[in-house]
Amino acid sequence: MSRLGLQVAPVAADGDFVTVLETRHVGRMQEEEALVSKRIDKSWVVVDSIENFERDRCVDIFRRPDGSYGFEEFRRDPEDAGTWTPVGYYSYASHASQDDSLHSALGSVAWLRDALGNHAPTR
Numbered sequence: 001m002s003r004l005g006l007q008v009a010p011v012a013a014d015g016d017f018v019t020v021l022e023t024r025h026v027g028r029m030q031e032e033e034a035l036v037s038k039r040i041d042k043s044w045v046v047v048d049s050i051e052n053f054e055r056d057r058c059v060d061i062f063r064r065p066d067g068s069y070g071f072e073e074f075r076r077d078p079e080d081a082g083t084w085t086p087v088g089y090y091s092y093a094s095h096a097s098q099d100d101s102l103h104s105a106l107g108s109v110a111w112l113r114d115a116l117g118n119h120a121p122t123r
Helices: 099-107 110-117
Strands: 006-014 016-022 032-037 045-051 057-063 067-075 085-086
Touching: 016 067, 016 110, 045 110, 067 099, 099 110
Parallel strands: none
Antiparallel strands: 006 016, 016 032, 045 057, 057 067, 067 085
């Protein structure tokens, strides 16, 4: 049981996702199941990071140990003390190359195409 009155128990693990069952003991709230992505694993290497013009959103393109690639979108808010928070739930997808991952990100993240106009890739 957490300090906030939440009981969290793992239900199942599947690939890059962990299903968690939360029981809330506040008011009339009942049990609910949430799919939570592990996002970027510590063994994955970020090969490029692209920020928007406001510098409050970014997309990281990463390489996994098995040679596959992926990406994730993040946001940074002042109330979070500038911490990057994953928002896109894209890291589960696997791509054969960095270019394939970038192409998929361009089709998924609305602001990314504009941000690439001023971006120097880190290859």
